[in-house]
Amino acid sequence: MRPTYTIGFLEVDSYHQVLVRSMVSRAAASLSATWDIAETPKADVVIHGPRAAAKNASGRLNVRLCGQGEISNNPQDLPAPLRLSALLEMLKRAEADFVNTVGVSKAPQIQAAPQAPPVIHETAARTGMLILGETILKSLASQKPGIIKVLCRDREALWIDLRRRAFAAPYALNEMPEDADAIRLEIIAVSADTASPVPTPGTSLDRLLWHVGLRAGAGKPAPWVNPAKRYKLKYWPNFSELPHSITHMNLVARFGSEALTADDASLRCGVDIATVINTMNALTLMGLLNENNGVEIRRLQTVTQPEQVSRVGGLIGRFKSKFGW
Amino acid sequence: MAEHVILIAGPMGAGKTTAIQSLSEIPVVSTEAANTDRATANKATTTVALDYGEITLDGVEKVRLYGVPGQRRFDYMWRILEERALGLILLINNDGQDPVGDMLELIKDFSALQERGGVVIGVTRSDVQEYPHTSQYVDSIREVYPHITAPVFSVDARNRDHMLITLTALLFNIQAQSEAPMEDVA
Ligand SMILES: Nc1nc2c(ncn2[C@@H]2O[C@H](COP(=O)(O)OP(=O)(O)OP(=O)(O)O)[C@@H](O)[C@H]2O)c(=O)[nH]1
Ligand SMILES: [Mg+2]
Numbered sequence: 001m002r003p004t005y006t007i008g009f010l011e012v013d014s015y016h017q018v019l020v021r022s023m024v025s026r027a028a029a030s031l032s033a034t035w036d037i038a039e040t041p042k043a044d045v046v047i048h049g050p051r052a053a054a055k056n057a058s059g060r061l062n063v064r065l066c067g068q069g070e071i072s073n074n075p076q077d078l079p080a081p082l083r084l085s086a087l088l089e090m091l092k093r094a095e096a097d098f099v100n101t102v103g104v105s106k107a108p109q110i111q112a113a114p115q116a117p118p119v120i121h122e123t124a125a126r127t128g129m130l131i132l133g134e135t136i137l138k139s140l141a142s143q144k145p146g147i148i149k150v151l152c153r154d155r156e157a158l159w160i161d162l163r164r165r166a167f168a169a170p171y172a173l174n175e176m177p178e179d180a181d182a183i184r185l186e187i188i189a190v191s192a193d194t195a196s197p198v199p200t201p202g203t204s205l206d207r208l209l210w211h212v213g214l215r216a217g218a219g220k221p222a223p224w225v226n227p228a229k230r231y232k233l234k235y236w237p238n239f240s241e242l243p244h245s246i247t248h249m250n251l252v253a254r255f256g257s258e259a260l261t262a263d264d265a266s267l268r269c270g271v272d273i274a275t276v277i278n279t280m281n282a283l284t285l286m287g288l289l290n291e292n293n294g295v296e297i298r299r300l301q302t303v304t305q306p307e308q309v310s311r312v313g314g315l316i317g318r319f320k321s322k323f324g325w
Numbered sequence: 326m327a328e329h330v331i332l333i334a335g336p337m338g339a340g341k342t343t344a345i346q347s348l349s350e351i352p353v354v355s356t357e358a359a360n361t362d363r364a365t366a367n368k369a370t371t372t373v374a375l376d377y378g379e380i381t382l383d384g385v386e387k388v389r390l391y392g393v394p395g396q397r398r399f400d401y402m403w404r405i406l407e408e409r410a411l412g413l414i415l416l417i418n419n420d421g422q423d424p425v426g427d428m429l430e431l432i433k434d435f436s437a438l439q440e441r442g443g444v445v446i447g448v449t450r451s452d453v454q455e456y457p458h459t460s461q462y463v464d465s466i467r468e469v470y471p472h473i474t475a476p477v478f479s480v481d482a483r484n485r486d487h488m489l490i491t492l493t494a495l496l497f498n499i500q501a502q503s504e505a506p507m508e509d510v511a
Contacts, residue, residue, distance in 0.1 A: 253497035
């Protein structure tokens with residue numbers, strides 16, 4: 001049976017309480033116990049604020065939130081800023097400890113964290129979609145982006161003019177086969193005055209990149225995405241022109257507010273990893289996600305009203321049920 | 326009943342009244358008067374006081390939609406509404422004199438909302454006037470507000486789906502911004 005444990009707070013500000021609450025609900029699928037928030041500081045796990053006195057430890061397990069800018073070597077401390085991964089790791093350790101110490105009332109001490117095994121993401125098969133994506137990227141990155149002719153079985157050619165970031169398809173994109181055998185690509189070298197095979201205005205290349213990117217890896221990372229790296233959104237795709245789901249929108253918004261790995265994003269949004277990776281494959285192909293190499297990005301917003309966190313979440317939930325998203 | 330205020334602002338003729346009509350579940354309350362400024366927007370009437378519409382969710386939550394008329398956005402009353410607002414849909418008609426400049430000026434006017442991810446931009450009437458492209462709006466916002474990724478969509482205010490996409494993106498953006506851990510290094 002699934003055990004239920006509680007989390008309590010001791011001198012933790014309301015922002016962090018709300019943050020923990022929302023992180024716990026998003027992490028629920030990855031935990032083996034049900035975690036409830038206790039209204040009192042008497043709980044299985046008690047999270048202490050940076051300045052709470054250690055002697056007031058009242059939980060089976062007591063952990064401390066580091067203050068802003070504080071570096072701590074204590075494995076029982078939760079680093080600041082609080083990250084979902086750190087909280088999740090702590091709760092998993094607590095679950096393991098509690099199972100081994102059933103009925104023991106004294107607060108067990110957390111052992112030094114055993115390193116979580118790294119998540120291995122298999123690489124994607126080389127399908128026609130993946131090769132097309134790679135070919136487009138290579139040409140876009142070259143000095144002279146050119147023209148690509150895409151031949152699918154016995155269909156008329158689909159033309160891509162990368163100089164104009166436009167394409168023309170003689171059929172609907174979802175009629176395009178995805179396997180490597182069915183797609184043949186011809187890369188056509190161009191000079192400045194080479195006439196475009198794509199009639200003006202053509203369809204925006206983004207439409208094609210979104211389509212190809214979502215399918216290129218079939219749930220596995222395409223070669224242009226490293227799922228272990230953190231990515232940050234450069235800007236939003238023009239969703240009014242792209243067939244999308246509410247999940248895509250949720251993911252895009254998250255990547256817009258912080259740099260995330262595929263696993264981070266999956267936890268944050270409560271979305272399966274395959275969908276996250278497909279979306280990352282597409283956004284990266286479109287040039288909308290940047291690898292975050294520890295570049296400092298200053299967030300000007302320093303104060304968040306905690307009530308807003310749950311308020312918007314609830315509102316989105318009601319929109320979802322109203323419109324059946 | 327829980328209530329949320331969403332503002333819709335933009336230059337004259339951007340499609341604010343139309344957008345609220347597309348989204349609202351009640352007949353929209355508007356105060357229209359004859360348009361004496363046909364140079365700015367060639368249409369018979371313009372909104373002089375307010376547009377108001379509503380969406381009700383699960384019978385327990387209400388989204389109030391207010392259209393903020395052009396220059397009236399500086400009025401005391403609108404400032405109070407802004408403080409209560411969850412977010413802002415900024416509609417910019419692509420066939421205006423300087424649409425990108427209009428957008429930047431309006432974002433500045435509502436910078437408190439922008440700082441918490443509470444602004445989404447809908448570029449209207451790009452079927453009437455093709456340029457500037459949405460990427461030009463995006464580029465100029467990124468220059469001025471590099472730390473915030475405001476959604477920019479091309480929309481038709483008459484299209485309910487477009488307006489729903491815009492509203493949804495606004496909500497997700499506010500949620501993501503407010504749930505991101507506070508940190509200096511992202
Ligand atoms: N062709 C086209 N027309 C649009 C679009 N969006 C809105 N309109 C039309 O543009 C006109 C102006 O829209 P309104 O809703 O009156 O604009 P408003 O922002 O309320 O204008 P004011 O109240 O005068 O400030 C209407 O005729 C709309 O139907 C669009 O994307 N394309
Ligand atoms: Mg109006």
